Amino acid sequence: MNDTFPKLSSIKVKNFRCIGNEEVTIDLDNTPIHPGKKHPAKNTILRAYELAVSSKEMTIDDFHKKEIDPDNLPEVEIHTLVDTEVIPKQGSQSLPSGKNIFLVKERWKWQNINAKPKRVSWMETRTK
Numbered sequence: 238m239n240d241t242f243p244k245l246s247s248i249k250v251k252n253f254r255c256i257g258n259e260e261v262t263i264d265l266d267n268t269p270i271h272p273g274k275k276h277p278a279k280n281t282i283l284r285a286y287e288l289a290v291s292s293k294e295m296t297i298d299d300f301h302k303k304e305i306d307p308d309n310l311p312e313v314e315i316h317t318l319v320d321t322e323v324i325p326k327q328g329s330q331s332l333p334s335g336k337n338i339f340l341v342k343e344r345w346k347w348q349n350i351n352a353k354p355k356r357v358s359w360m361e362t363r364t365k
Contacts, residue, residue, distance in 0.1 A: 246340065249314040252301045254281040258309050289313040289345040289354070297350050305349060313354075314344040337362055 251260040255278060263282060288295060297303050300311060320338050340361045345354040 243317050243319040243341075246316040246318050248282065248286055248316070249312075250282060250285045251312050252306070252309045253285050253311040253313065254299055254301065256281055256285075257301050260312075285311075285313045286315070288347075289315060289343075292345065292353055292356065294351050294353060295347045299347075300350070311347045312344060314342060317341045317343075 245265050247262060247264050249260050249262045250256050252258055261278070261282070284299070287293075288299065295311060297305075300306075301309065317340070318338050319341055341358060342361070343356060343358040345356050347354045
């Protein structure tokens, strides 16, 4: 593993455009980029990433089958590896040094069109 952090690790998408309720997970550690013809799934993953990191509102075109289903709302989850140097220290909390990295998980969920997503994040400790 390259020791350059932060590092995008994976992205999970479900109920977004052509991706239905079965979550699609892309592990970015060993994923080559395939230039070439447009493909709906490739464009969908890129659009999902763009909307999540910018926390933008969705249009009806971004909902699976262009329908708002309250039981199957669009979700994007992004995992990023970071080391202890880039995690903000809160209060007197001490973080392990040296051999630990953290997996930061963030999930965005859109409730409706023209609405900002709800965002939740959490961390897990990983050892190098």
